[in-house]
Amino acid sequence: MEYKAVKGTRDFLPLQMQKRNYIFDTITSVYKSHGFLQIETPAMENLSTLMGKYGEEGDKLLFKILDSGMFLRSEKFSSFEQEINQSRINKAASMICEKGLRYDLTVPFARFVVNHQNDIVFPFKRYQIQPVWRADKPQKGRYREFYQCDADIIGSNSLMNEVELLEIISEVFNRLRLNVTIKLNNRKILAAIASIIGHEDKITEITVAIDKLDKIGLNGVEQELSQDGFTNDDIASLRPILQIKGSNEEKISTLKTFVSTNEQGVKGLEELQYVLDKCKTVGIDNVEFDITLARGLNYYTGAIVEVKADDVAMGSITGGGRYDNLTGIFGLKDVSGVGISFGADRIYDCLEELDLFPEDIKTATNVLFINFGEKESEKCLELAKNLRSANISCEVYPDSSKMQKQMKYANNRNIPFVCLLGENEISNNTIVIKNMLSGEQTTINQHELCQYFK
């Protein structure tokens, strides 16, 4: 086939849209039940807004948009060529691209909050369901265009917000009937660990290495750390952290002694303890303190959270955390926010794999009127109008084709009821209703039709 959708992007068929909307509707209704307000932001942002917020890897994965028109003045061409020749792609790109597609919804939201600070009420609780784009190589559970479903609370330091977001996560996955584990950590603890072994500047290296613990094991992590310039002494002092085990309480008590001399670490542990305690009061029992959880995004400063499906091999399906300084970058200081993001496409893949989509979401039309000809279908139009005003979706088959074809249409469209109204029925004011699931049919009076479907 010659013309295809761009690699990593997809068309969605009607059935897929019905399933996707089931996910979006579930998340939206939970968000609304907590009083979150919806916003949208543009697909593209200035690169100055996006660059430098996601870490080195993130910058590489930004889709950049070529400036329109005379994008490169001839006098600049030689310096552009020079940058290209030296493989300084970002520098070269900045000369011909000023815009890029958004990489997530959080950074544009921070820009939004700064721009509209006088028009919104703080603490501001917003939700946003839109696509984001990443120039990644696609594979299972990884797309170049995918939907994030974000909820953030900005303008409040309270840890109640963390708890509310965890409640939302729990509620959404309950409603979707998907078993998950919520992994929780705190950047302050990670920063304290880095500080205690004397490598404050290497938080990223430490977190990335710790994050790989379950993948490459203790030896692998230690090897990686020594490649990153950590001495054997550093690694030895880190070992109790790398080998931490047990329940949430046991892990916390191990850490308490480890970070007791570090103010930030103590604070992080207190925050973590508070959130875990409150989770217990609201009945969330699948939260796990996971010291290996790091998250690549630069802007997180406090709680960080990630959700994994228990019964499917899939990357994280929800992520989030607290960011104390994100709006500061755009010129609004001392506004802290915390947010989460559901990855709708990965959740879709999980539900599909476990066959957890409800059957009834396939039904778009409840009743099909079989078309027997001009006179008969005219009567059907009348009855269809009545059904619709009673809020029952229905349609009249447009051609008086063979019955087999019309019935097949109802079957393929998952229409649960078919109405037959032919010559006989017209003459005695009746109508035949066939249940497509059971195959049973009944004959009723035409004026009883609305009542029948109520």
Add this chain to the structure above:
RNA sequence: GUAUCUGUAGUUCAGCGGUUAGAGCACCGGAUUGUGGUUCCGGUUGUCGUGAGUUCGAAUCUCACCAGGUACCCCA
């Protein structure tokens, strides 16, 4: 960036050196002019990813290129 697998009908795939390249599904028609989903019969569908090489002979073997998937990295 690294590794690995796969490109054959609308689709899922079989054929893996030897006549004119097949099957299921889908689609169309019929058995059945007022009954779908189950059954039976018939029909349509191809630059075998592209190019070169090996060979008497290539969908099949080799190489290059193009396209797609998967794993690592990272992430939702």
